[in-house]
Every structure is written in structure tokens, then in C-alpha cells.
Amino acid sequence: MAKKILSLIFVFTFSVFAQLVGPKASAQITEYNFGDIKQGDVVSYDFKIMNNGGDVLKIIDVRASCGCTAAQPDKKELKPGETTTIKVTFNSKGRKGAQIKTVKVITNDPEKSDINFVIRCNILVDENNDKPSGAVLFLPESQFNFGQVKEGTTVSHTFELVNKGTDILNIKDVRTSCGCTAALVSSSELKPGEKGTLKVDLDTKGRQGKMSRTISIMSNDSEQSTKVITIYAEVLKN
CATH class of the missing domain: 2.60.40.10 (Immunoglobulins)
Structure with missing residues (x-):
């Protein structure tokens, strides 16, 4: 019993000594x-x-x-x-x-x-100040479905374009995937925050069944220089 008490006293003394002698942060x-x-x-x-x-x-x-x-x-x-x-x-x-x-x-x-x-x-x-640096072309919608259309009909849809960047957006070119589609932008330049439009016409003459066409917009967008819009239609035989 005495040895046990002495052992505990030694451990306690050593611990106190270590705290006093050693570094303590x-x-x-x-x-x-x-x-x-x-x-x-x-x-x-x-x-x-x-x-x-x-x-x-x-x-x-x-x-x-x-x-x-x-x-x-x-x-x-x-x-x-x-x-x-x-x-x-x-x-x-x-x-x-x-x-x-x-x-x-x-x-x-x-x-x-x-x-x-x-x-x-x-x-x-x-x-x-939270806007992305450079010009940024934002498309509220990037596709449109005309639904069922009679063959020979020309249908149109207008897409909105927005410059959500800090520099002037320059639309360099607009290319369609086939001659049956035409696209016209309201302006080739959009200031920061300014909105524009892209009118797309689809001529269904000589077409039949389900079809899809793409319109590629080339610009000085600092994040993505080419953005693609897709249009759909189901052409019914007249």
C-alpha cells in the first residue's frame, strides 16, 4: 500500500515538475x-x-x-x-x-x-462588381420547338440576347446548319447589360417529318466564343 502511495506521489510530482520545467503554450x-x-x-x-x-x-x-x-x-x-x-x-x-x-x-x-x-x-x-469580366453572351432560351407545321410554311421565332459581362459584346457571325434556316440579329454590338434579338426563320418547303436545325453564334464572349441555338419542328405533308 505504501509503495502504491509513493508511486502516485512520484507520478504527480513528475507531472508538476514537467509542467514547470518544460515549455507550455x-x-x-x-x-x-x-x-x-x-x-x-x-x-x-x-x-x-x-x-x-x-x-x-x-x-x-x-x-x-x-x-x-x-x-x-x-x-x-x-x-x-x-x-x-x-x-x-x-x-x-x-x-x-x-x-x-x-x-x-x-x-x-x-x-x-x-x-x-x-x-x-x-x-x-x-x-x-459581381459580373464576369469581359463580354458574356447570355441566352435566356437556347432551343425552341415549332411543333407541327404544314409543309411549305415558313415559321419564325425571336430569341433574346443579353450581354451579362463588363465589356462590349461583338457578334462576329451567325451560321445556320442548312439553307432552309435564316437568322438575323438586331445589332452586332451590345453594351454591358444591353439586350438584343436574334430572329430565326425556318422554311419547311420540300421537307417532311421531324427535323432539327442549329444556329451558331460566334462572338467575343470571354468564356465561350461559340454558342448554339437549336430549333425543332414536325413537318406534316400538305
Whole structure:
């Protein structure tokens, strides 16, 4: 029984001694919320790490959860009682909505080698600046079905074109898949936000049964230089 008590006393004493002699990393604040910020803002917060142990605390590594976050300690070695700052910087460019990022600080603390710092924010997007760069051709509808049509009839449909980009949209060419289809644009240039039309005529003379034709629109769209519209019809014998 006495040996057991002595053993427990030894373990307890050794544990206390290790805490006093060895390095011990601590941080009072491990999380910070920036609240609402604008897209593109770069924000920073200084976290503090203190060495509450009895030996030199070494910061071995600092790892951020993504490339949008950077963290750098002022000092990498702390004497007992010393404090250093971990400056965490977050770049909100290209991001939106709620964000949670973490920074892991790895030390030589024998009891708890990792300290995780967390930053939060909500990125607000200016709708006027959220448009894709360059010209962007948007088609509210990319296909149309004329249904049943008597042979020899010419039918038409008008498609809407919208420039949802930031530069002038230039429609360079419009090509149809056969001579039975004609297409005419209202304007070859559309300013950002401007709308236009594309009128498509289908001549069913000499045709019969189900048919489909395509119209290709070539432009300076920064994402897709060629966009295709498809029309359908079922031609009934007259």
C-alpha cells in the first residue's frame, strides 16, 4: 500500500515538475469574427501565444487552411513568460458568403503541441462588381420547338440576347446548319447589360417529318466564343 502511495506521489510530482520545467503554450483568444466585410477586403487579426512553462517554447510550424489566409509569428522562440503575436491575414478576393478559416500553430509543448486559431467572416458582394469580366453572351432560351407545321410554311421565332459581362459584346457571325434556316440579329454590338434579338426563320418547303436545325453564334464572349441555338419542328405533308 505504501509503495502504491509513493508511486502516485512520484507520478504527480513528475507531472508538476514537467509542467514547470518544460515549455507550455497557451492562448487566451483562439477565435475571432470579422463580421461583415466587402468582397476584396484584406483583414487581419493578431492572436497571442504565451509560454507559461519553464523552458524555451519553440514555434515549429504555422499552417493555414487555404492560400487566402497567411499567418506569421513575430518570434519563433519564447523564453518562459514571453509572449509573441501570430498575425493572421485573410484576403476575401473572389470569395463570398460565410467563411471559416483555421491556422494551426505547431510547437514543442510536450503536452499539447497544436494550437488552432479560427477566423470567421461574412463576405458581402456588390452586385455591380459581381459580373464576369469581359463580354458574356447570355441566352435566356437556347432551343425552341415549332411543333407541327404544314409543309411549305415558313415559321419564325425571336430569341433574346443579353450581354451579362463588363465589356462590349461583338457578334462576329451567325451560321445556320442548312439553307432552309435564316437568322438575323438586331445589332452586332451590345453594351454591358444591353439586350438584343436574334430572329430565326425556318422554311419547311420540300421537307417532311421531324427535323432539327442549329444556329451558331460566334462572338467575343470571354468564356465561350461559340454558342448554339437549336430549333425543332414536325413537318406534316400538305
